[in-house]
Amino acid sequence: MAQNARSRKADKVVERMGRKLTRQMVGSLVGCVHCGMCTDSCHYVLANPDDPTYAPAHKADQIRKIFKRNFDWTGRIFPWWVHAEDIRTDADLEKLKDIVFGKCTNCRRCSLNCPMGVDFATLNRMARGALVSVGIMPEGVAIVSKDQWEVGNQMGVLPQDYLETLEWLSDELENEFKDPAARIPIDKMDAEIVYAINPREVKYDPRTISDAARIFYIAGENWTMPSEGWDMTNFGLFSGDDELGAAVAQRVYDRVIKLRGKKLVLSECGHGYRSTRCEGPNWSGKAVPFVIESSVLTMLRYIKEGWIRVDKTKNKEVVTFHDSCNNARSCGFYEEPRELLNLLVPDFREMYPNCAENFCCTGGGGAMSMSEYTPQRLKSAKIKADQLTATEAKTVVTSCHNCVDGLSDVIRHYKLGMKVTQLVNLAANAMMIPEKVVVPVEVPIPAVALPLAGFKILVVDDEPDILTFLAAVLEDQGATVIQAVDGEQALALTVREKPDLVTLDLSMPGRNGGYVFEEIRNNPEITSTRVCIITGKPELRRLIYERPVAPPEGYLDKPVNEDTLLTSVRMILELKHPHGNA
Amino acid sequence: MVGFITDIENMDGIAYYARPDLTLGAGFGTAISTQGGPKVQEALKKFGSANVTDVVATSGENLKARYILHAVGPRFQEEDSEEKLRKTMLNALRKAEEYKLRRIAFPAMGAGFYGIPLEVCARVTMGAVREFLEKAAELEEVVFCLRDSRELNVFQEHLQKMRG
Structure with a gap:
C-alpha cells in the first residue's frame, strides 16, 4: 500500500536499499540498542552538544525506519510500535540527503566505539548511494562524480594536462641532477613499481610528485607512472556509488596489468588507499594479481634496507x-x-x-x-x-x-x-644525495623584482584547494595575498586592508559573491577596488553584469590555470608582461 | 575504441550527453569548455533549454571535431529511459545527417554518471545506429569512443550478438 503513495524516486531508493541489504548491513540496522556510546565518539555531536539530530544513533534511525517499514516484518505489521516509517516524497529524499551528506563524514569513529558492532558509516554510505542513483546529491558530489566517470579522475584533469605536468616535472628533475635518466618514466613496461597518485597532486601540489620522483631516482628504483588509470582516489567510496567504485578501481588495475607492473604503489591518500587496496577488489568482483602497497611502506623499506639515507x-x-x-x-x-x-x-x-x-x-x-x-x-x-x-x-x-x-x-x-x-x-x-649523483652548485642570482611585488590582493573562495592555489600563484609573483573564505570576511577585509585587487568567487555560503561585489561598488570607501570574478558557474555571469553598478574589471571561468590567472591579474593591474608584452 | 572523445582525430562531429539546461558542466563538459573555448557555451545560450530526447548542434570551435551534437538523454532512472535513449540517439543521428557529417563519435551515452546500465546503453545505442545507417545518405561511420575495457567489453559483446 505504501509503495503506491511514493514518488518514483522514493520508490527507486527503496528498491535499491533492498538490493544492498547484506548480512553486515542488516546486522547494523537491527543491532542498535540506543545506549548512547556513539554520541561521545562523534565530532559533530561533541561540537553541537545541544543538538540530538547529530547523534549517530539518531542519524541511523532515519535510515533504519525506512528499512523497518519495508523489509522488516515487525515494521510492516506494527509500524507504530517499532518507529517504522516510509519515505514517500522527493522532499523526504532531500531531507535525508542533508543528513547523510551534511551531518556525517563517514569517519567510522562511532562504528569503532559501538558495543553492538553497528557500523553506521556503512549504512550512511548505502543511503548516499541510493540517493545518488536517483540524482539526489550535493552539487559538488555530482561534479566530482561526473569528472571521475568521464574524464577518469575526480578533479577533471585532462589527459594532456596530466602528461604535460609530468613532462615539466621531469625537466626540472633532469636539470636538478644533471642526468638525462632522472625523468619520470611513463608507461614503462615490466617496471617493479607502478606509481599511482591523487589528481590533487597534478592540479594543486605537483611538489609531492617531484618529491616522490626524487626518492625513486635516488633509490635507483625501476618505476613508472601510467598515462591512463593513474588516479588512485575513488569518489565511489564517498558517494556510495559502488558502480563508480568498481569502474575506477578496475581502470587502475587494468593499467598495471597492461604494463606488466610487479607492484602498485599508492601515493599518500587515505581514501585512495582504502578504495584501491581494500574495497576495489570487492566492488569490481575481481582478484588483483599484483601487490598493492602504500608509498609510506615503500619509503620505510628504502630507508631500512639502505636504498636511501636520510638525515x-x-x-x-x-x-x-x-x-x-x-x-x-x-x-x-x-x-x-x-x-x-x-x-x-x-x-x-x-x-x-x-x-x-x-x-x-x-x-x-x-x-x-x-x-x-x-x-x-x-x-x-x-x-x-x-x-x-x-x-x-x-x-x-x-x-x-x-x-x-x-x-x-x-x-x-x-x-x-x-x-x-x-x-x-x-x-x-x-634524503642525503649520494656523491655519485652530481648536483649543480647553486649560483647566486641577483634579485629581480617580481612582477606583482608591492600589490596587495584579496582572494575570496570557499573552496580551500582553490584558495591555496590562487594564493600560491600570486605570492610566487611577489604579491601580498590575503585570504577570505566567505562573503562577510571578504567585505571586512576589503574595508580594512584596501587591497589593490579582489578575486571573487560567486557561489559561497552566506553572503554570496554577487552581494559582496555590489557592496564593494556601493561603498564609497572601497568602490574603486578592482575586482576579478572567478567562478565555476558561468550561468551566474549575467547576475553580475545586470547589477546597477560598474562592472568588474575581470572575469575568469573555473578551472583557472596559472597562465590565465596571471595574465588577467596583470591586465587588471595594468602591468606590463615581464617579457615586455602588454 | 577506448580513448578520450575530444582527443580523437578525423571526426566531423562528436556527441555530448547534455543536461536539459544545456550547461556544459563537468566530465566531458569540462573537456569541451576547456579545449573548445567559451564560445561553445555562448552558442548554447541561444537555445535556452531543451527537452529530453532533443539534440542541438554547435560548432566545435577549437576542438578537433567540427561539430558537437548536444543530446539531452534520460537521467537517473527516469521513466521510459530505454525508449527515450533510443529516440535521443536517433535524433542525434538525424542531426548529423542534417549537418552532412560523415564521421561522428559517441561516448557510452548515459552510462556511468547518469546511471543507464551499460548493457542497456550498448544494446539501445548500437541498435539505433544500425537502424539509422541502413537509410543514411551522408553518414558513413559511427565510432563509439569508450573510456575503459569494462565499457569496451560490453560493447564488443553486443556487436558480436548483432553480427551473429
Whole structure:
C-alpha cells in the first residue's frame, strides 16, 4: 500500500536499499540498542552538544525506519510500535540527503566505539548511494562524480594536462641532477613499481610528485607512472556509488596489468588507499594479481634496507601526526607511518586521541566538495582544532591528501598558525644525495623584482584547494595575498586592508559573491577596488553584469590555470608582461 | 575504441550527453569548455533549454571535431529511459545527417554518471545506429569512443550478438 503513495524516486531508493541489504548491513540496522556510546565518539555531536539530530544513533534511525517499514516484518505489521516509517516524497529524499551528506563524514569513529558492532558509516554510505542513483546529491558530489566517470579522475584533469605536468616535472628533475635518466618514466613496461597518485597532486601540489620522483631516482628504483588509470582516489567510496567504485578501481588495475607492473604503489591518500587496496577488489568482483602497497611502506623499506639515507636533522620543526580515518580506522594502518616519521624528524609529538581513535580532519567523506555544508563542518572542526592546539607543534604531518585540505581549512578557520605537510615531503627533504649523483652548485642570482611585488590582493573562495592555489600563484609573483573564505570576511577585509585587487568567487555560503561585489561598488570607501570574478558557474555571469553598478574589471571561468590567472591579474593591474608584452 | 572523445582525430562531429539546461558542466563538459573555448557555451545560450530526447548542434570551435551534437538523454532512472535513449540517439543521428557529417563519435551515452546500465546503453545505442545507417545518405561511420575495457567489453559483446 505504501509503495503506491511514493514518488518514483522514493520508490527507486527503496528498491535499491533492498538490493544492498547484506548480512553486515542488516546486522547494523537491527543491532542498535540506543545506549548512547556513539554520541561521545562523534565530532559533530561533541561540537553541537545541544543538538540530538547529530547523534549517530539518531542519524541511523532515519535510515533504519525506512528499512523497518519495508523489509522488516515487525515494521510492516506494527509500524507504530517499532518507529517504522516510509519515505514517500522527493522532499523526504532531500531531507535525508542533508543528513547523510551534511551531518556525517563517514569517519567510522562511532562504528569503532559501538558495543553492538553497528557500523553506521556503512549504512550512511548505502543511503548516499541510493540517493545518488536517483540524482539526489550535493552539487559538488555530482561534479566530482561526473569528472571521475568521464574524464577518469575526480578533479577533471585532462589527459594532456596530466602528461604535460609530468613532462615539466621531469625537466626540472633532469636539470636538478644533471642526468638525462632522472625523468619520470611513463608507461614503462615490466617496471617493479607502478606509481599511482591523487589528481590533487597534478592540479594543486605537483611538489609531492617531484618529491616522490626524487626518492625513486635516488633509490635507483625501476618505476613508472601510467598515462591512463593513474588516479588512485575513488569518489565511489564517498558517494556510495559502488558502480563508480568498481569502474575506477578496475581502470587502475587494468593499467598495471597492461604494463606488466610487479607492484602498485599508492601515493599518500587515505581514501585512495582504502578504495584501491581494500574495497576495489570487492566492488569490481575481481582478484588483483599484483601487490598493492602504500608509498609510506615503500619509503620505510628504502630507508631500512639502505636504498636511501636520510638525515632527520634537516627537518627541524616540531611535528605532530594526524591519522587519516581511512588509513587508521578502516585499514589499521597507523604504526608504519609513525615508524617512518621517527626516522625523518627529531621531535615528533603525538596528538591525543590518536591512531584508530583519532578524530576526523572534518574534510573526509567528500565533505570538502560539499560547500553548502561548510559552516556546520567548520563548527564541528572545533574538536580537531583543540586537538591540534594541545600538541604545541607548528607542523602537522598527515598521510592523506584529503586530510591536507581538511586540516588546512581547520587551521585557517581557527587561526592556529600551523602548516600541513606529508611524509613524502619530509622524506625528500631529509634524503642525503649520494656523491655519485652530481648536483649543480647553486649560483647566486641577483634579485629581480617580481612582477606583482608591492600589490596587495584579496582572494575570496570557499573552496580551500582553490584558495591555496590562487594564493600560491600570486605570492610566487611577489604579491601580498590575503585570504577570505566567505562573503562577510571578504567585505571586512576589503574595508580594512584596501587591497589593490579582489578575486571573487560567486557561489559561497552566506553572503554570496554577487552581494559582496555590489557592496564593494556601493561603498564609497572601497568602490574603486578592482575586482576579478572567478567562478565555476558561468550561468551566474549575467547576475553580475545586470547589477546597477560598474562592472568588474575581470572575469575568469573555473578551472583557472596559472597562465590565465596571471595574465588577467596583470591586465587588471595594468602591468606590463615581464617579457615586455602588454 | 577506448580513448578520450575530444582527443580523437578525423571526426566531423562528436556527441555530448547534455543536461536539459544545456550547461556544459563537468566530465566531458569540462573537456569541451576547456579545449573548445567559451564560445561553445555562448552558442548554447541561444537555445535556452531543451527537452529530453532533443539534440542541438554547435560548432566545435577549437576542438578537433567540427561539430558537437548536444543530446539531452534520460537521467537517473527516469521513466521510459530505454525508449527515450533510443529516440535521443536517433535524433542525434538525424542531426548529423542534417549537418552532412560523415564521421561522428559517441561516448557510452548515459552510462556511468547518469546511471543507464551499460548493457542497456550498448544494446539501445548500437541498435539505433544500425537502424539509422541502413537509410543514411551522408553518414558513413559511427565510432563509439569508450573510456575503459569494462565499457569496451560490453560493447564488443553486443556487436558480436548483432553480427551473429
